Every structure is written in C-alpha cells, then in structure tokens.
Amino acid sequence: MENSKMKLYSHCMSSCTFRVRIALNLKGIPYQYQSVTTFSEPEFLKLSPLGFVPVLVDAHSVIVDSFAIIMYLEDKYPNPPLLPPDIHKRAINFQATSIVSSSIQPLQNLTVVEYIGEKVGPDAKLPWTQSAIIKGFTALEKLLKDHARRYATGDEIYLADLFLAPQLDAAINRFKVDMKEFPTLSRLHETYAEIPAFREALPENQPDAIHHYN
Numbered sequence: 522m523e524n525s526k527m528k529l530y531s532h533c534m535s536s537c538t539f540r541v542r543i544a545l546n547l548k549g550i551p552y553q554y555q556s557v558t559t560f561s562e563p564e565f566l567k568l569s570p571l572g573f574v575p576v577l578v579d580a581h582s583v584i585v586d587s588f589a590i591i592m593y594l595e596d597k598y599p600n601p602p603l604l605p606p607d608i609h610k611r612a613i614n615f616q617a618t619s620i621v622s623s624s625i626q627p628l629q630n631l632t633v634v635e636y637i638g639e640k641v642g643p644d645a646k647l648p649w650t651q652s653a654i655i656k657g658f659t660a661l662e663k664l665l666k667d668h669a670r671r672y673a674t675g676d677e678i679y680l681a682d683l684f685l686a687p688q689l690d691a692a693i694n695r696f697k698v699d700m701k702e703f704p705t706l707s708r709l710h711e712t713y714a715e716i717p718a719f720r721e722a723l724p725e726n727q728p729d730a731i732h733h734y735n
Contacts, residue, residue: 527552530568530576533727536626537587538575539687542727544591546718547678548598556729588622591683603680613674616664617681621688625657629696647696654692655702661685662703669705671712678716686713690723 529545529552531538545552557565560572569576569585576583577590579597584590595603604611629650638646665681668674673681689710692698700707713719724730 528555528578529553530555530557530565530574530578531727531729532557532574533724533730535574536687536691537573537622539690539722539724540587540683541575541577541590541594542722543683543686543719544594544603546721547601547603547683548594550594550598554728556727558729588618591680601678603678603683605674605677605679610668610674610679613664613668614679614681617661617673618684620657620660620664621684624660625654625688628653629691650696651698654688654696654698657688658692658698658700658703658706662705665709666705669709673709682709682713685709686719686722689713 529541531554557574566572568583575587575590576585584593637649665673670676672678673685689706693710
C-alpha cells in the first residue's frame with residue numbers, strides 16, 4: 522500500500538539526496554518521493570532541524586543525513602551489500618565517501634556559494650566551486666587509481682560509487698569542471714551512466730525536475 526512505503530523528502534538538485542535515491546534503487550525498495558521546495562517550512566523543520574534534505578521516514582523512524590540513511594537501509598536491507606567484506610576495501614570506500622561528503626560537497630553548497638558571491642562578487646562563485654571540486658577530485662584520483670576496476674573499488678557497486686556518481690554529475694554538468702586530469706573519475710562517470718539504478722536517480726529524472734530544467 523502507498524502508506525506503507527518509505528517517504529523520501531528530496532530535492533532533485535540535491536546531490537545528497539541523489540545518493541539515497543541510488544541506494545533505494547539498487548536495493549529495489551519502493552518509496553514515496555516528497556519534493557521539498559521551502560526548506561524553512563515549520564513542518565519540514567520538525568523533521569530536519571537544520572532544514573536539509575534528504576530525510577527518510579520509515580513508519581515511526583525519521584532519519585536525516587544521506588550517510589545515516591544509507592547505513593540504515595544497509596542494515597535493514599542488506600542485499601545487495603553496499604560495503605565490501607574486505608576491511609581494507611571498506612576503508613577505501615569510507616575514505617572516498619568522506620572526501621566527497623566532507624571536503625567537496627559542503628563547499629559547493631548553495632548557501633556557501635551565495636555567501637562567496639555576496640562577499641567577493643558574483644564572478645567568484647564558479648571559480649570557487651570549481652577549485653573546491655578540483656582539490657577533492659585530485660585526492661580521489663590518487664586514492665582510487667590503484668583500486669578502481671569497473672567501479673570505484675572493484676567489480677561491484679559499493680558505497681563509494683553512491684557518493685561519487687552525484688558529485689561527478691554535478692561537477693561535469695552543473696559546474697563545468699575540466700576532467701582531463703582525472704581519467705579514473707571520468708571513466709567511472711561514463712560507467713555510472715550505463716546503470717539503470719543510477720540513471721533513474723539523476724536530477725533530471727525526478728518528479729520535481731520540471732521546475733528546474735527546461
């Protein structure tokens with residue numbers, strides 16, 4: 522029944538929510554997409570005190586933050602697994618995930634970019650964003666070059682892929698980052714485009730995309 526589905530509070534342009542959509546798709550979990558347009562709405566702030574998406578509501582459980590949500594899904598629906606059994610490979614996944622979620626995405630967040638525009642000037646916004654992404658991508662390229670095969674850490678899709686795919690999509694399509702120095706990441710981006718669970722999670726394929734894409 523519709524009411525028994527998980528509800529995902531989402532925004533099509535949110536790369537954090539993009540990660541969760543991929544996880545839900547890979548695990549074949551049906552969910553209700555709830556578009557958030559006003560992040561300061563009092564009812565939404567009851568669920569997400571910081572006013573951020575994603576938020577996952579599963580019956581009486583409310584989980585905020587993409588990493589927490591994905592780990593919740595991993596615990597509740599362990600197949601297919603999003604973490605490799607090998608502890609060293611797990612560590613690589615966690616490192617890649619941390620670089621994206623801590624060292625890149627927060628610095629390209631709209632609030633930060635708008636602040637740079639106000640304090641420095643509108644022409645500074647894109648170079649600021651590109652420089653943050655390039656610094657992170659330089660670290661990721663070095664981290665993954667000896668581990669990547671078909672996917673980021675081997676021949677199976679794991680946690681790192683869920684964080685990389687949205688970041689690569691944003692870097693290439695929104696922020697026009699020159700990828701010539703990142704052959705491993707560029708190849709992964711092409712691979713992700715071939716996978717239905719990733720394609721279906723793309724920003725332009727979400728119910729609220731009509732408001733953001735021509």
